Amino acid sequence: MNTYLITGAAGFIGSNFVKYLLRTRTDLRIVVLDILTYAGNLGTLADDIDNERCIFVRGDIGDRRLVEQLFAQYKFDYVVNFAAESHVDRSIENPQLFLQTNVLGTQNLLDCARRAWTTGRDAQGYPTWLRGKRFHQVSTDEVYGSLGKTGFFTEQTPLAPHSPYSASKTAADLIVLAYRDTYHMPVSITRCSNNYGPYHFPEKLIPLIIKNILEGKKLPVYGDGSNVRDWLYVEDHCRAIDLVLHQARDGEVYNVGGHNERTNLEIVRLVISTMRQLMETRPEYRNALKHKPLAADGSIDLTWMDDTLITFVADRLGHDQRYAIDPAKIQHDLGWTPQTTFDVGIVRTIEWYLNHQPWVKQVTSGEYIKYYERMYEHRN
Ligand code: NAD
Numbered sequence: 001m002n003t004y005l006i007t008g009a010a011g012f013i014g015s016n017f018v019k020y021l022l023r024t025r026t027d028l029r030i031v032v033l034d035i036l037t038y039a040g041n042l043g044t045l046a047d048d049i050d051n052e053r054c055i056f057v058r059g060d061i062g063d064r065r066l067v068e069q070l071f072a073q074y075k076f077d078y079v080v081n082f083a084a085e086s087h088v089d090r091s092i093e094n095p096q097l098f099l100q101t102n103v104l105g106t107q108n109l110l111d112c113a114r115r116a117w118t119t120g121r122d123a124q125g126y127p128t129w130l131r132g133k134r135f136h137q138v139s140t141d142e143v144y145g146s147l148g149k150t151g152f153f154t155e156q157t158p159l160a161p162h163s164p165y166s167a168s169k170t171a172a173d174l175i176v177l178a179y180r181d182t183y184h185m186p187v188s189i190t191r192c193s194n195n196y197g198p199y200h201f202p203e204k205l206i207p208l209i210i211k212n213i214l215e216g217k218k219l220p221v222y223g224d225g226s227n228v229r230d231w232l233y234v235e236d237h238c239r240a241i242d243l244v245l246h247q248a249r250d251g252e253v254y255n256v257g258g259h260n261e262r263t264n265l266e267i268v269r270l271v272i273s274t275m276r277q278l279m280e281t282r283p284e285y286r287n288a289l290k291h292k293p294l295a296a297d298g299s300i301d302l303t304w305m306d307d308t309l310i311t312f313v314a315d316r317l318g319h320d321q322r323y324a325i326d327p328a329k330i331q332h333d334l335g336w337t338p339q340t341t342f343d344v345g346i347v348r349t350i351e352w353y354l355n356h357q358p359w360v361k362q363v364t365s366g367e368y369i370k371y372y373e374r375m376y377e378h379r380n
């Protein structure tokens with residue numbers, strides 16, 4: 001049986017990954033380590049934590065004593081590090097927290113793994129390692145900076161981050177690679193494009209737009225909406241991590257993306273039209289609406305659900321223009337290709353939100369409301 005330490009798995013991608021592993025593998029044990037920031041919600045894992053196959057520990061990846069104790073207790077075979085401060089806008093507000101969690105937290109995990117997994121030294125002084133161990137770092141395409149109108153990020157593209165978030169993720173990648181080169185630690189890294197899907201915290205573009213439409217609120221588009229992101233359904237990302245973790249050679253870096261570039265304006269328009277179509281064809285979805293004006297005949301009016309909801313607001317500072325991944329390496333080496341097209345994935349995602357309004361309510365109560373007011377007040 002393999003034991004996994006999965007950090008940050010009360011958040012968006014980590015929780016999807018835990019569910020994916022529990023669904024697709026039998027002989028395993030997962031320990032989730034998550035400090036439960038505003039972005040982490042234990043309710044997301046409520047059906048998964050059973051204290052046998054899936055155990056939850058609340059704590060900080062930067063807490064040396066705790067992480068050492070977990071390594072001693074559970075003898076992990078794999079570490080998959082999702083834990084991070086992940087929102088670019090918040091990193092512009094408070095960069096230091098991003099360095100603390102994303103850089104120092106990652107380094108702490110690496111060091112605890114190094115101590116637990118090394119057995120001695122070889123003739124040249126390099127540590128010798130227990131077999132079958134792997135530290136996997138979940139990184140982002142944002143480490144490569146921003147593209148112009150053409151071209152793609154490959155694994156050879158120089159690292160050139162711009163935001164405090166992406167700079168911290170780059171620093172984390174470099175320290176992971178430093179452990180590979182200095183100690184011959186068995187590591188791997190995936191750099192994925194923007195994910196979307198269930199359990200995405202509604203401060204990120206797609207779930208924020210869905211939430212605002214349900215509330216009849218304006219839809220804030222930064223700048224002129226021409227920035228391009230390369231969107232991937234979260235389960236395809238999970239499958240890529242699974243493949244790299246279990247099948248890639250030690251020390252490899254893989255880009256993950258599905259050639260699905262869209263401008264932000266396209267995304268917002270698509271979400272509006274898809275939601276309206278779903279509400280028109282499946283009246284039960286109108287129950288999710290908080291804003292329910294009535295038409296003259298007493299039925300729920302949906303005519304307001306159109307592009308007039310869009311409002312162009314002040315641009316993000318240092319806003320990267322375009323991200324686009326070249327996934328040739330992971331396709332060639334590991335046979336990975338995305339399975340969910342955007343047309344299917346976006347409907348599935350919107351339907352998930354329409355069916356899980358209590359989850360949205362739970363994760364956005366409290367601190368998030370203050371954040372939203374602060375973040376968008378100065379943009380108007
Ligand atoms: P998220 O913000 O939804 O979740 C992050 C989780 O980490 C939360 O549960 C939070 O409580 C936890 N966490 C934060 N600080 C911690 C600490 N000090 N100790 C323990 N847990 C802590 O993020 P996400 O969107 O699921 O992203 C997960 C990872 O994937 C991140 O490393 C991110 O950089 C990377 N990534 C995200 C995307 C994307 O589109 N969302 C794309 C590529 C890569």
Ligand code: TYD
Pocket residue numbers: 087088089194203204205206208220221222227228229264316
């Ligand atoms: P986001 O979901 O924050 O992801 P990232 O910054 O990691 O790519 O944003 C995706 C894009 O959408 C990005 O170009 C910023 C833009 N955006 C808006 O236009 N309005 C919004 O309210 C948000 C949250 C993002």
